[in-house]
Amino acid sequence: MLESPIQQYPNIRGEVTSVAPALKVTDIHKSFNRRQQGLPVLKGVSLTVEQGEFVSIVGPSGCGKSTLFHIVGGLVQPDSGKVWMNGHEVTGERGHISFMPQQPALFPWRTIEDNVILAQEVKGISKREARRDARKWIAKVGLSGFEEAYPHMLSGGMQQRASFLRALLSPEELMCLDEPFSALDALTRSDMQRWLLDIWEENRRSVLLITHNIEEALLLSNRIYVFSSRPGTVLQEIAVPFPRPRREEITEDPTFLALKRDLSNWMKEEQHKMQILR
Amino acid sequence: MRLWWNKIWPPLVAVLFLLGIWQLSTSLFEIEKWILPSPINIAREVLTESSRLWEHTLATVKLTGIGFTIGTSVGLLIAIVLHSIPFLKSALYPLLILSQNVPTIALAPLLMIWFGFGLLPKIIVITLVCFFPVAIAMMSGLRQTDPIMLSYMRMIGASKRQIFVKLELPHALPSIFSGIKIAATYSVMGAVIAEWIGSDKGIGYYMMLQKSSYRTDRVFIAISIIVMLSLTMFAIIALLEKWFVRWNRRQES
Structure with a gap:
């Protein structure tokens, strides 16, 4: 018997559900037909959310993040690639995620x-x-x-x-959060980030968060995937090194600031590429 | 209570004022009673006719109630079926509109020929005028379901049935009620028309009878009873709406 390399995490009710990743997306390709032309939106996206892990996706607007969510939610069928949850293939199946729009x-x-x-x-x-x-x-x-x-x-x-x-x-174990705080004003937003941090650290659900906000991603996540501009691919995968439970003070930590600068630069570059393409 | 009174007194005064002018002009210009009876004449006639009026009104209320219930149910059913089967909707929608272009007054005698003088043709008449506003209002309400809520329901894996029961139907309730309100007032009209054509009781029948003997005062009584019935139907539905749609923001402000 092979010993599983993945640690077991208890879920919200304190039970250990599965040792396989909460979400595993492998080599997803998707294009949409627009005026007889294929418009590639996702090009070979692979990512993983381990049980009890908080993972974020950041990327320029229009990088196919929402399409990825629709594929994970089973609303959209990918052209190729597979979606796995808790070790089962669920590509194109609905009803396996919990969702916050x-x-x-x-x-x-x-x-x-x-x-x-x-x-x-x-x-x-x-x-x-x-x-x-x-x-x-x-x-x-x-x-x-x-x-x-x-x-x-x-x-x-x-x-x-x-x-x-x-x-x-x-x-459902996996929570998909689609830019949940983007419609709020700055003050309420940072309030909500702190609140979410507290709630999550108490419960350790598996979370996949889409956001534009780099600081939000750094503060909350264990890992961050940086997406390129369209067609979306994973440019970078960053492990956020701060221990849990986190305090808001880490936003002033030099490591935090350095990561934030790097991420901002990547994002700006990608946004810039996108504008040139248009 | 005071707010209610503030709303009610201006139209009340206006109505009383008009009745006053009516009363004055009938005596001032010495208008014949069979052409235009005065309000006091009409009121007096109500007292002498009261037992007969009560009987006829009851018959009309019964007919309206049955017709309205069936007509509204048919409307709701049609909307649900056409909403869930888009092909049927595109096939039958023009027919629905066509059904409203046939004048009821022309159709009613035909229905009497086909179905006799019983309850059935009368109920068909009322159903024909009632179902349309309900079906159209409900279909447009269902179509306007909030896309964000709809996509949320799909993302969490709700079935078509769950989406209908938990989202589309409650979302369409205000529209459904505005359709039912129209149907409620139409149903009284439908009942009266049905009674004109072939009946031996009801306000519509009473009205025809009095018209042919030039009892204008009694025709006026019949008209006011019809108006009151329509208003009552409308009020009942409005109350039901207030109960069912109590979450609605617009209602509160």
Whole structure:
């Protein structure tokens, strides 16, 4: 018997689910047809998210990050390449991820409590059972007193907390976060990053985060994939060396600043290439 | 309560004012009663006719209720089916619109010939006027489902059925209700037309009877009963809407 080189990580409920990576994407190619011409969007993208690992993708806008998410979510079939989750191939299959979109996308006719249990409901978990869990968590993420409120009564930051909680409570292990804080103002954003850091370090779910914000990626992630401009490929893979639990002070650490500078330069270069191509 | 009163008194005063002018001009210009009866004449006639009126009104209410329920259900069903099968929608949508271009008043006698004088042709008439606003409103409501929420539901692997029940249907509720409100007022009209053509009871029948004996005052009574029925139907649906769509932001402000 071969011994697995991968460490086992307990999930949110303290059980060890699997030793295979939470997500493994191998050599994904995808192009879209536009005016009879193939427009390549992803060109040989491979990446891995280990169990309980926080991984970010940064890249210039229009680098195919969202397409990659749609492929992982099973909405879009890749031209070639495979998607693996927990050791099973799930290419083109839906319903294996928990998802937090860019906008909160809370349902206005549901109370906050009923909104955060939506992902569980879709998975066939009974409402009563889901609600019991939700009550406890709503208080934990600082939304107590808003259980019966409707989404429009909440601020943007609070709506994103509810949206994150909805993803967190989903029984699917891998959380895909699609630029979750990009619609928030700078102050709320840094507030939410700290909040997410705390919540995540307590639960250690497997996370794949798409972001534009380099500092956000460095602060939160174990590893960062830097994407090139279209067609998207992985330019760099960076392991973020700071130990957990992290404090916000690491943003002033010289190593942090050096990494941030390097990443910014790469991003600028890629953005520049993109403009020349147009 | 005060807010409610502030809203209600201006139109109330306007109506009373108009009734006053009506009353004054009938006596001032000595208009014949069979041409234009005065409001007081009409009110007096209500008292003498009350038991007969009650009977006819009840019959119309019953017919309207049955027709409205069936018509609205047909409308909802058509919208659901056409929404879930796009091919059927493109095939049948023009037919739906065509069905509304046939004047009810012309169709009703044909229905009597085909189906006799029973309940069935009357219900068909009401259904024909009711289903359309409901079906059209619901289909446009379903089509306008928020794309971000839709893509969220797809990403988390919701089935077509789950997407319909948990997202599209509640999202379309305000539109559905605006369609049902129109259907509610139409249903009274449909019932009256059906009673004109072939019936021995109901407000529509009563109205035809009184018209042929030049009892203008009684025709006016029939008209006011029809108006009140329409308003009541509308109010009931509006109340239901308030209950079902209580999350709606626009309703609160």
